[in-house]
Amino acid sequence: MALPDHQARTCPSLTSRQPALHPLRYASAQSGADIAEPARLYERAKPRLSAALAHRRRSTLAIALLGLCAASLSAGVAADPQEAGRSTESDTQEDDADQKPAAKRLEAITVTGTLIPQVEVETAAPLIIISGDALQARGFGTVAETLRQSSVATGGVQGAQSSASFTQGAETLSLFGMPPGFTKYLLDGRPMGNFPALYNGRDVFNNLSGIPMQLVDRIEILPGAQSSLYGSDAIAGVINVVLKKRVDAPALDARYGYYQEGGGISRRLSFSDGFQRGRFNLMGGVQYENVDPIWGYQRDLTTRRNTDGTGPSIASADYLLVSGTTGRYINVEKVDSSACSRVTEQFAGTTGYRMRSPNGSYCGSFYSPGYRTLANGTENAQLYTHATFDAGEHLQWYGDLLYNYNETRYASGSSYTWWGSSAKYGYFYDTNLRDYVQIQRAFSPEDVGGYDSIMNKSVENAYMLTLGAQGRLGESAWDYDVGFTHSDDKLTQRGFQRWSDPINDYFAQHVLGPDLGPDPRGLGYRSFAPDYAAFYTVMPVADFRSFTGYTTSNSKTWDNMLRGQLTNASLFTLPGGDAGIAAVLEGGNQGWDYTPDARLMDGGVWGSTAVQGAGHRSRYAGTLELRAPVWRQLTVDVSARYDSYKVAGEQVDKPTWNLGLEYRPIETLLLRGKVGTAFKAPTLSDQFQGLSGFYSSATDYYNCAALGYRGPNIVQCPARYGSASYFGQQAGNPALKPIEAKAWSYGLAWSPLPRLSASVDYLHWSVKGEVQNQSVDSLLNDEMLCRLGERDINTPSCKAALAQITRSAGVADDGTIGSITSIYRSKVNVAQRVIDAVVADFRYGFGIGAYGDLNFTASYTDMLKHDYQPYTGDPMVDRLRDPTWSNDFKTRANASANWRRGDWGATLYVNRYGKSPNYLAANNGYGYPGAGTLAPWIRYNASVSYLPMPSLQVALQVNNLFNAMPPRDGSYPGTSGAPYNVNNYDVYGRAYYLQATYRFGARNK
Secondary structure, rough: OOOOOOOOOOOOOOOOOOOOOOOOOOOOOOOOOOOOOOOHHHHHHHHHHHHHHHHOOOOHOOOOOHHHHHHHHOOOOOOOOHOOOOOOOHHHHHHHHHHHHHOOHHHHHHOOOOOEEEOOOOOOOOOOOEEEEHHHOOOOOOOHHHHHOOOOOOEEEOOOOOOOOOOOOOOOOEHHHOOOHHHHEEEEEOOOOOOOOOEEEOOOOOOOOOHHHHHEEEEEEEEOOOOOOOOOOOEEEEEEEEEOOOOOEEEEEEEEEEEEOOHHHHHHEEEEEEEEOOOEEEEEEEEEEEEEEEEEHHHHOOOOOOOOOOOOOOOOOOOEEEOOOOOOOOOOOOOOOOHHHHHOOHHHHHOOEEOOOOOOOOOOOEHHHHHOOOOHHHHHHHHEEEEEEEOOOOOEEEEEEEEEEEEEEEOOOOOHOOEOOHHHHEEEOOOOOOEEEEEEEEEOOOHHOOOOOOOOEEEEEEEEEOOOOOOOOOOOOOEEEEEEEEEEEEEEEEEEEEEEEHHHHHHHHHHHHHOEEEEOOOOOOOEEEHHHHHHHOOOHHHHHOOEEEEEEEEOOOOOOEEEEEEEEEEEEOOOOOOOHHHHHEEEEEEEEEEEHHHHHHHHOOOOOOOEEEEEEEEEEEEEEEEEEEOOOOOEEEEEEEEEEEOOOOEEEEEEEEEEEEEEEEOOOEEEEEEEEEEEEEOOOOHHHHHOEEEEEEOOOOOHHHHOOHHHHHHOOOOOHHHHHHHHEEEOOOOOOOOEEEEEEEEEEEEEEOEEEEEEEEEEEEEEEEEEEEEOHHHHHHHHHHOOOOOOOOOOOOHHHHHHHHEOOOOOOOOOOOOEEEEEEEEOOOEEEEEEEEEEEEEEEEEEHHHHHHHEEEEEEEEEEEEEEEEEOOOOOEOOOOEEEEEEOOEEEEEEEEEEEEEEEEEEEEEEEEEEEHHHHHHHHOOOOOOOOOOOOOEEEEEEEEEEEOOOOOEEEEEOOOOOOOOOOOOOOOOOOOOOOOOOOOOOOOOEEEEEEEEOOOOOOO
């Protein structure tokens, strides 16, 4: 675990004049830390230090890697304008002079992936480091954006483009295509608290939107299983965000940006400062940002129904009548020949008469999809402080506080703002048409007074507080660190709703008319004589407001952790150097509470419900790590951990272990390998989620297939099956067991030159007992394949699908069966997955004389295998080659080139997303006509920075330089309002940002 103070560095300074006497208390000159009374302390410690350093191997590989890391940390926007103001020649001369003595005094450091300070940056596991300056130079605006563009983030995730998701305002990612909750997130080495709302309505995860970008010192990404050091969740990997611990001078930063296509205007201000008074040091910073939303109508691809798909563009059914007898539309001419002409002003004058063959005619607009947000409107502010006090020679008190306020605004659009008679009546008997009828009506911007006036809003208030002490036990070699961390996250969600009784009463009064009693055929339906002239009319805004309003739901999470660590980096001497040991004890408790507005649970809200639940648990854990340089070429690192949770009176525990080997046959080559276990404890929501319902609609694949509608012509399936309404339910299971994983990796790191390094690693995971909660769409698709005999109906997955879907009784002459009434999604430890991946990294830097200095970096990930078994007894599914199970990328790559000369700097960054399945492949498999893959998606970011004066730096950034849109997918139907995979791509386009940083008191050296 990275240390909580500024000494937890990944790259030690190569220009430090003082060796580190105490890795918990003193830092190098690069980090900007002061070394108190250096001469006295150095002389006092010289005998012990010299003896220790005599055994420490200073290989060319370590020196090269440290030098390269230092170069990469300075890449991009200059971190220090005073340094950047010097000429290239003087930089080279001074650096050369400094590096010679520094190479003799390499400091022990702590990196993510080990608890023991060491000389080498590279360990038995690959580690990806992105400096704060590189984040700025590459054009990243948030920590989440940075991580999503990492090559190891191969999986797609829900975000702002996923309308009406459970966590619209939160940001996360998927490492190696695994669920978001399989990654352990650390902030300064301490576990981040969970977000109160649930990802996709079921998964606990960490929200990355509350970390102040301008105060990030670096991000460390450690792929692979790491539970033996970090406990639960560290299956896919560990991500450690390290915030700044010191600033050289007060700094004010301003950033303004906008998108070329419109929307998304952002304004950001941040300020940081620090001071030292004697033995007390304080650093603090604040950041404020305001971002406008991006609307669908601001992008060509989302402004209207798809015009370049497998069929003609089909307008949304904004005014629709459906016959219960035929299953098709009741032609609008049959009820009111002038109906559509009376509502043409809706959706900005685009509503009109439409025909959808073979279903019939209706009134609708091609442009209704544009009235939803693609990117949220946000307002957020963060406050961060770090303080230390040297209470004595062997004691330092420290404290950290990060507070986050985040307000998110978004609109789901007309697809989620409508009314239909089916919710209350199912079908009703129309005495004039002499038919069983369903009617539905979407609410246009003109009806609601503009969708920007009814936006949903969520407000998050979160903080993370740490207080502790660290130092050395007397004159021994034992270092200690004892700290208490409390995290608290509260979320208030204000959702725009339609009230059940008022909206039904409104349409009963204005459209349906008096209840005329039971239907004449005795089928259990009510009879009405609707006034269709009143139905086909623009609604006054006041009328709309009479049956709508807002619900308020509150949720929270909290976590307490007391942690103590003892470390001895020189426990005993081996032929290869000093062996180190670290021991950790930690304990605490955590809780989750989601309390929705009561009206969401008692049926008071039309067409909506919510998740509910609450629970807490206590836990404790112990960790032991031993790092032993057996001989000069071979180092062994072994760690073990035991975690125990007390849940509802029962104990859930899991031991984990890890063994790492580092072999250096020559000075410049490291061969490494690691094997061990990992786990994920059942989440609080998996254990304590109450019986939660949800209303939705989905495609009834079996009944559509029974009528001959599959693949491209699925859009022609009658509405009662093409968009079948159902009630879903799910609940927690306190008896769930931990998810278990076995993992190993091997690879090499090679550094033949001081600023040249390359690494490649092969990683493997085998995960068992994964908690399964099927998606409704997949469940219905499985049911279709099972009933049609395309899958063995006796397999466990087929049996589960048939049991979880409840239908009304009866089989019709056309082969269709009863309609869907409810779907239950359960949580059980049944799924497993096997993953193989290759991760590669390349870095090279060199001077070009009077023309400055160049740095190149590149990273690449290739998913070689991702097999998944949803239920025991089912065949393993190849998620990389069966697109009906996964749309994730197989490969991801990125590269950057950074140039710097004097006051100028420039960076070009490229991100390549590999191939992914098209729409038809994702729904039917690669063997279906028209199924295939989409071309790789490549985007470029560019930035230029300049120092017009030592205290001022300005930078221009252009993201998505060539305005690349998602690769064309012509297999989407004409009904789609977003013909691209919103979990993999975005349509935001080219963006421009101007940034200025002013450092008060900066001057030429």
